[in-house]
Amino acid sequence: MSANRNADNRRVLVRLLAVAALMFGFGYAMVPLYQKFCEVTGINNLLNPDDALRNTQVDTSRKVTVEFDANLHGLPWSFKPGQTSVSVHPGELVHVVYRVSNTRNHPVTGQAIPSYGPQLAAAHFKKMECFCFARQTLGPGESREMPVVFVIDPALPKDVNTITLSYTFFEVAGAAAEPAPQLRRPGA
Amino acid sequence: MEATHAHGAGHAHGDGHSHHPKGIMRWITTTNHKDIGTMYLWFSFAMFMVGGVMALIIRAELFQPGLQYVQPEFFNQMITLHGLIMVFGAIMPAFVGFANWMLPMMIGAPDMAFARMNNWSFWLLPPAGILLTASMFVPGGAAGTGWTLYPPLSIQMGIGMDMAIFAVHILGMSSIMGSINIVTTILNLRAPGMTLMRMPMFCWTWLITGFLLIAVMPVLAGAVTMILTDRHFGTSFFSAAGGGDPVLFQHIFWFFGHPEVYIIALPAFGVVSHVIPAFARKPIFGYTSMVYAIASIALISFIVWAHHMYVVGMPVAGQLYFMYATILIAVPTGVKVFNWVATMWRGSMTFETPMLFALGFLFLFTIGGFTGLVLSNTAIDVQLQDTYYVVAHFHYVMVAGALFSAFAAVYYWLPKWTGHMYDETLGKWHFWLSIVSFNIAFFPQHFLGLAGMPRRIPDYALQFADFNQVSTIGAFGFGLSQLLFLYVVLKAIRGGEKAAAKPWEGATGLEWTVPSPAPYHTFEEPPVLTEAKGHA
Ligand code: HEM
Ligand SMILES: [Cu+2]
Numbered sequence: 001m002s003a004n005r006n007a008d009n010r011r012v013l014v015r016l017l018a019v020a021a022l023m024f025g026f027g028y029a030m031v032p033l034y035q036k037f038c039e040v041t042g043i044n045n046l047l048n049p050d051d052a053l054r055n056t057q058v059d060t061s062r063k064v065t066v067e068f069d070a071n072l073h074g075l076p077w078s079f080k081p082g083q084t085s086v087s088v089h090p091g092e093l094v095h096v097v098y099r100v101s102n103t104r105n106h107p108v109t110g111q112a113i114p115s116y117g118p119q120l121a122a123a124h125f126k127k128m129e130c131f132c133f134a135r136q137t138l139g140p141g142e143s144r145e146m147p148v149v150f151v152i153d154p155a156l157p158k159d160v161n162t163i164t165l166s167y168t169f170f171e172v173a174g175a176a177a178e179p180a181p182q183l184r185r186p187g188a
Numbered sequence: 189m190e191a192t193h194a195h196g197a198g199h200a201h202g203d204g205h206s207h208h209p210k211g212i213m214r215w216i217t218t219t220n221h222k223d224i225g226t227m228y229l230w231f232s233f234a235m236f237m238v239g240g241v242m243a244l245i246i247r248a249e250l251f252q253p254g255l256q257y258v259q260p261e262f263f264n265q266m267i268t269l270h271g272l273i274m275v276f277g278a279i280m281p282a283f284v285g286f287a288n289w290m291l292p293m294m295i296g297a298p299d300m301a302f303a304r305m306n307n308w309s310f311w312l313l314p315p316a317g318i319l320l321t322a323s324m325f326v327p328g329g330a331a332g333t334g335w336t337l338y339p340p341l342s343i344q345m346g347i348g349m350d351m352a353i354f355a356v357h358i359l360g361m362s363s364i365m366g367s368i369n370i371v372t373t374i375l376n377l378r379a380p381g382m383t384l385m386r387m388p389m390f391c392w393t394w395l396i397t398g399f400l401l402i403a404v405m406p407v408l409a410g411a412v413t414m415i416l417t418d419r420h421f422g423t424s425f426f427s428a429a430g431g432g433d434p435v436l437f438q439h440i441f442w443f444f445g446h447p448e449v450y451i452i453a454l455p456a457f458g459v460v461s462h463v464i465p466a467f468a469r470k471p472i473f474g475y476t477s478m479v480y481a482i483a484s485i486a487l488i489s490f491i492v493w494a495h496h497m498y499v500v501g502m503p504v505a506g507q508l509y510f511m512y513a514t515i516l517i518a519v520p521t522g523v524k525v526f527n528w529v530a531t532m533w534r535g536s537m538t539f540e541t542p543m544l545f546a547l548g549f550l551f552l553f554t555i556g557g558f559t560g561l562v563l564s565n566t567a568i569d570v571q572l573q574d575t576y577y578v579v580a581h582f583h584y585v586m587v588a589g590a591l592f593s594a595f596a597a598v599y600y601w602l603p604k605w606t607g608h609m610y611d612e613t614l615g616k617w618h619f620w621l622s623i624v625s626f627n628i629a630f631f632p633q634h635f636l637g638l639a640g641m642p643r644r645i646p647d648y649a650l651q652f653a654d655f656n657q658v659s660t661i662g663a664f665g666f667g668l669s670q671l672l673f674l675y676v677v678l679k680a681i682r683g684g685e686k687a688a689a690k691p692w693e694g695a696t697g698l699e700w701t702v703p704s705p706a707p708y709h710t711f712e713e714p715p716v717l718t719e720a721k722g723h724a
Contacts, residue, residue: 005376009301012372020364020406027410030440031425034433043503047431113428119501172430 047113047133050126058091059154066152068096069166076104077138079169082145090154098131098167101143109137110169117164124153125163135172216311219303220708221288224310226605228285229598231313233674235277238321240667242270247629247663250656253648263646264332265348269320271335272352275452276359277317279586282594283455284309284366287394290601291370293699293706294388296379296715301372305365312362316355323351334644336441339426339434343418350419353412360405367398367405374398379698381717385479388697389472392479393458396486400447400454403490408444411437435500442493450489452586454482456553456593457524460546462697463596464528467543468535469694474527481520481527488517498569507566514564518557525554540692541615545596548623549589556584559634574644577637583630588623595622595673602680603687607705610680618676621669628662 037043066088068081082097102108112132116122131146138144152163209217215227245266249258258266288306292299300306323330328346331337337356342349374395378387387395414425415437424430426437465472472478494502494510502510528550537543559581563569572578595618602610632655637643641652648656690700702710 008376009372012375013302013368016368016371016402020368020402022406023403024406024410027407027440027443028414030443031414031436034436034439041503111431168428170428170430 049128049130049133057154058089060089062158063087063089064152064156064160065162066094067162067164068098069164070098071166071168073168073170075108075110075169075171077102077108077110077169079167088152090152090156093128093149093151096148096150097145098148099143099145100136100138100169102138102141105140107137107139109135109172111135111172112167112169115166115168117166118160121156121160121163124156124160125165126151126153132167136169217307219299219307221292221299221303221306222605222706222708224300224306225285225287225289227310228281228288228313231310231317232278232282232285235273235281235317236670238317239270239273239278240670242266242273244664244667246270247660249646250648251660252657253650253653255646258646260646261329261332264334264644265324265330267644268331268334268352269324272355273317273320274586275335275448276356277313277320279452279590279594280363281313283394283397283452283590284363284370286390286455286459286594286597286601287366287370289605290699291373291391291394292377293702293710294391294697295374295377295382296698296711296717297373297377298709298712300369301377302369306369309362309365309369312358312365316358316362319351319355319358323348323355326351336438336445337412337415338441339415339418339437340428342415342437343427350416353416356412357409360409363401364405367401370394371398371402379711379714379717385476386717389461389475389478390455390458393454393461393482396482397451397454400451400486400489404444404447404451407440408448411440411444414440435497438497438500439494442496443490445496446493447486447489449582449585450485452590454486456549456590457482459593459597459600460528460549462695463542463546463600464531464550466600466692466695467540467546468532468537470531470535471696472527473530473533474523477523478527481523484520485517488513488520492517495564495569498566499573511564511566515561518561521557525550525557540599541610541612541619542596542600542692544616544619545592545599548619549592549596552584552588552592552623552626556581556589559584572637574642575637576633576641576643579643580630580633580637583633587630588626592622595619598677600692601699602677603691604699604702604704604706606681606684607687608680608684609687609691610676610684614672614676614679618669618672621672622666625662625665625669629659629666630662632656632658632662 064087065085067085068083070079070081072079077100079098079100082099086094086096088094114127114130114132116125127148127150129147129149131148136144136146148165215223218224218227245258246263249256249263288300291297320330326347328348330348331342331345331352333342333345333349337352374387374391384392414423417423418425418427418432422430424432426432426434428434461472461478492510492514494506495514498507498510539547559577563572563578563581599610599615602608636652636655636659639652641648641656687704689703691704692700698711698715699706701715
């Protein structure tokens, strides 16, 4: 095989390797790209305050039961809602609390992730304030009452009478020492 | 492709270099494209057997409702390993094997562009195969996530998961090296006068498949690396605890995964585009449109990934976009099917085994394409997602599509490889047993899926029992038929009627200008192409 041809082959090899390396990077680049995409389009706005409702009219003609649920995912905490359920009018500003305490003698950091049942209620459940908007670090034996402030959008479909708000606390490994930062995922 | 070879083609002089190592070292150190092609093909067959046994374990369990032979955890591990082994261990290496054997001969090159790297790409495969198979025996067992490796489960499992991830890394590296080699060979080593648009169709399909592989295998490698670091190094790309998102994995995975199905399908299209013209004794109809169809299928395959994710939560606009984009792929695919049929139109056809498998491919792949079109419709997919309908769909495209095309390729080129004709009667038996048992195994699965039987579950409701029994019987028939295939191949290797340089009357292309069996070194001097007439 001539030297010429070897040089040609090498040139193609280098280019194709560069493409492969770039595509490996592209796989990683998808992480911030999707984050940006969700931010711009307002998808997956889980851990940020919702925009205040434009229509603040309270719909006194119906009541919705909101049930509260609390789960731990491998954390040495106790975590409970301050109330099992409340009955509210759509459009009404509601305050509730969750209680959490650290049963260990060292600080632990956790992140709560909310979810809703039924799923379609999520779009109509507006949280103004929530302990899930930031990581929570509890000192040894520390207990805390954490607020959630929300409004149910009056546009909630009429056949939804009960919404379950469920939080799961996940441990943020290795973060206990640091001051609780704002969560990485920005959202809209 | 007409060729006159002053003295280039086929040195029959016992390959001049008698200094290669003998015995096992010959195979470990070889840089000869034919040796490496042979190793790829045997590796692929071995993995096909391993993956096949796993499929039969699954089917045995599904013979009756309730749990008979295996526990659900083990059932899930079988599903995962079967999928990974069939895709990465059986089908992909088979077509890389064909590429190694045939591409240099089709374009009049002496060997692959990077012969040493070619050896490495092959020898990466056995360790990966062993890792996957051995992961069954570690504490906690193999990955039970399904071949798609979705988190959160893939972040939670034991060491078997790490072995699967490592195996995927190795397999990815091997495919990337293999494709760089193939692309470079095709771009740089074509005989003088063989312009791109005079290349045989198999070369075209592999050129484009090579690019697809180089583009998407690194993305898969990245995705599984993220799982690995989520598992062990405290990152949270996909783990919700640190603000990660499991759905993100699905987006990244399917950005790889959909092009992957064309990585499997395109070389199969290439083989069929050789076999049908050869046995219809007419040049391929619409060569140029075939090339454009391949290229557009490849391009569109990058923008349709989320049709695998209609139900994970997506805005309606997104669902509509992915639905229409997916349906668009049916257009170039339809062009190809049309061209194959038009090639046969008024051809003088004969039905030797390679042609039978190519026709089997044509019928059954088209059925798989139609069910794919059904699934592309969001409104319908919401119902059928993760049911046996999907299992039926992708086995029609992957088994009756890619695997049948691989069988066609083996029968078509076996005389060139071994110098002997295979036993035509047994070959036909293999075909008829395969196609009948395949349909017995997989056709009823459409009905099971439509009736709502979920996939990846070892138990099912009583009313599904009848069709599942039929399916299991078909699956065992299919598995056993493949032993006949092994026998036919071994028999042809050991002897049989001597094959002429061009054993098929209608075959075209440079590979048929060298003697059968192809000498160890071919086209050390490039052949001289005359006339521009005809393509392979
Ligand atoms: C002997 C022929 C085969 C039989 C009987 C067979 C059977 C099966 C069965 C029963 C499943 C499990 C379906 C479920 O419950 O989800 C499955 C899954 C699968 N098969 Fe096959 N199969 C065969 C060949 C192949 C081949 C050649 C491929 C090649 C690419 C393949 C690719 C897959 C894939 C990708 C999955 C999905 C695995 C997953 O769910 O993660 N199969 N097969
Ligand atoms: Cu797809």
